[in-house]
Amino acid sequence: MQDSASQLSTTDIAGAVRSLLPYMVETLSGFVAAASPSGQEQPAADFIEGALLDLGLASERIELRADAIKHLPLFSPPCCPDGGRYNLLATHRPASRGGRSVLFNGHLDVVPTGPESMWRNPPYTPVVEDGWLYGRGSGDMKAGIVCALAAFKALRALGVQPAGAVGFNAVLEEENTGNGALATVAALRSAVGAGKLAAFDTVIIPEPLGEGLMSAQVGVYWMFIELTGKPAHAAYMTSGVNPVEAGVAVMEDLRQLEAEWNRPENRPPVYRDHAHPINFNLGQIHGGEWNSSVPCTCTLGVRIGFYPHMDIDETKAIVEARIRATVARLASNLELAIRYEGFHAPGCEFDLDVPSMQSLAEAHRKVHGEPVKREATTATTDARHFRLMLDTPVTCYGPIARNIHGIDESVSLDSMVRVATTLAQFMHDWCGVEPIGRT
Numbered sequence: 001m002q003d004s005a006s007q008l009s010t011t012d013i014a015g016a017v018r019s020l021l022p023y024m025v026e027t028l029s030g031f032v033a034a035a036s037p038s039g040q041e042q043p044a045a046d047f048i049e050g051a052l053l054d055l056g057l058a059s060e061r062i063e064l065r066a067d068a069i070k071h072l073p074l075f076s077p078p079c080c081p082d083g084g085r086y087n088l089l090a091t092h093r094p095a096s097r098g099g100r101s102v103l104f105n106g107h108l109d110v111v112p113t114g115p116e117s118m119w120r121n122p123p124y125t126p127v128v129e130d131g132w133l134y135g136r137g138s139g140d141m142k143a144g145i146v147c148a149l150a151a152f153k154a155l156r157a158l159g160v161q162p163a164g165a166v167g168f169n170a171v172l173e174e175e176n177t178g179n180g181a182l183a184t185v186a187a188l189r190s191a192v193g194a195g196k197l198a199a200f201d202t203v204i205i206p207e208p209l210g211e212g213l214m215s216a217q218v219g220v221y222w223m224f225i226e227l228t229g230k231p232a233h234a235a236y237m238t239s240g241v242n243p244v245e246a247g248v249a250v251m252e253d254l255r256q257l258e259a260e261w262n263r264p265e266n267r268p269p270v271y272r273d274h275a276h277p278i279n280f281n282l283g284q285i286h287g288g289e290w291n292s293s294v295p296c297t298c299t300l301g302v303r304i305g306f307y308p309h310m311d312i313d314e315t316k317a318i319v320e321a322r323i324r325a326t327v328a329r330l331a332s333n334l335e336l337a338i339r340y341e342g343f344h345a346p347g348c349e350f351d352l353d354v355p356s357m358q359s360l361a362e363a364h365r366k367v368h369g370e371p372v373k374r375e376a377t378t379a380t381t382d383a384r385h386f387r388l389m390l391d392t393p394v395t396c397y398g399p400i401a402r403n404i405h406g407i408d409e410s411v412s413l414d415s416m417v418r419v420a421t422t423l424a425q426f427m428h429d430w431c432g433v434e435p436i437g438r439t
C-alpha cells in the first residue's frame with residue numbers, strides 16, 4: 001500500500017518544519033505562560049487541549065485518581081491532592097489501516113521557579129533571545145511536546161498524515177511522583193486488555209535529552225528525614241540536643257554511601273562513562289525557631305538516586321540503616337522518623353536495537369547526517385511506566401535545553417526544528433503516510 005505520498009524527501013520534510021518555526025515559537029510561548037507547577041497543571045492542560053484541537057485532535061480526559069492506581073508497584077506516595085485533575089490523550093486515527101503506531105508522551109508540570117528576583121525575566125514570561133526561548137518549563141519539557149505537534153502539522157502541510165495511529169499524551173506531576181503517566185498507562189493497559197484499543201507500538205518522550213536517545217535511567221525516590229532533639233537555652237547549649245546539627249551529620253554520612261555507589265567498580269556498564277551518576281540531593285531543610293534556642297526539630301527532604309539493577313526496597317533499607325547508625329552514634333535522646341512522599345521510581349534500561357528505535361535513530365541520521373548518540377540519564381522519566389508496565393519500546397528524544405530546574409531555563413529553537421524534523425521523518429518512515437482526506 002505504498003503510494004507516492006510515502007516518498008517525501010527529508011529535504012521536503014525539513015522545509016515544512018522550518019516554515020513552522022513561528023508556530024513553534026508562538027505555541028511554546030503560550031504554553032510557558034500557562035504556569036503549571038506540579039499539582040496545579042490546569043492552565044497548561046487547557047492550553048494543550050486547545051493546541052490539539054487546532055490540529056483537529058479532540059482530547060480524552062484521563063483523571064488521576066490515587067485510589068484507582070495505589071495498588072500498582074510503580075505508584076508513588078502523592079505530594080498533592082488528586083481531586084479532578086486529569087491527563088489529556090488525543091489520538092490521530094488514519095483512514096487506512098495497517099500503519100504502525102506511536103505515542104508521544106509529555107509532562108505538563110514544571111518545577112518551582114525559586115525567587116523571581118534571580119531571573120533576568122519573570123519565569124512565566126517567555127522571551128526569545130539569540131535563538132533561545134526562556135521561561136520555566138521551556139526546556140523541561142514544553143518544547144518537546146510542541147516539537148511533536150509541529151512534526152504532525154508539518155506532514156499535514158505537505159498534504160499527508162500518518163498512516164498509523166499517533167497518540168499525544170500530556171500528563172500531570174511527572175516531576176514529583178510520575179502518577180500522572182501511571183494513570184494513563186493503567187487506563188491503556190485495561191483498554192487493551194478488554195479489546196477496546198490496540199496497544200501503541202512504541203512510545204517517544206521528547207524530554208530535553210540534547211538530541212540523544214536515552215538508553216537507561218536511574219531509580220529515584222524521595223525521603224523526608226525528621227529529627228527531634230532536646231531544646232534548651234543557648235546559655236546552656238550543651239544540655240540540649242541539636243537536631244539541625246544532627247541533620248548535617250546525617251547528610252555527611254549519606255555522602256559516604258553516595259561515594260561508594262559512584263566508585264568506578266560499582267557503576268554498571270551503561271553508566272561507566274559518567275563520573276557521578278548517583279546523586280543524593282539535599283533539596284530542602286527546615287528546622288529551628290530562634291538563634292538563642294537549641295532547636296526542637298529538623299526535617300531534611302532528600303532525593304536518592306540508585307542504579308537500574310538495584311531493588312528499590314532493598315535500597316531504601318540500606319539508606320535507612322545508614323541514617324539510623326548516624327543518629328544512634330550522635331545521641332541517645334535524638335528521635336528519628338523517616339517518611340516517604342513523592343517518587344518511588346525504579347530505574348531501568350531501554351532496548352534501542354528494536355525496530356522502532358532503529359527507525360528513530362535512522363530518522364535522526366537522515367536529518368543530522370550523523371548517527372544519534374546514546375545517553376544514560378542520571379534522572380528519572382515517565383519512560384519507566386511504559387517499559388515496566390507495558391513492555392512497550394520507549395525512549396526519550398528531545399531538544400537541547402539549558403538550566404532545566406535552574407534559573408533562566410531556556411531551549412534552543414534550532415534544536416527544536418531539528419527534533420521536530422526528526423519526529424516528522426520518523427512518523428513518515430515508521431507509520432507510513434496517506435493523503436489527507438482519504439477514506
Ligand SMILES: [Zn+2]
Pocket residue numbers: 107140141174207208
Ligand atoms: Zn522533564
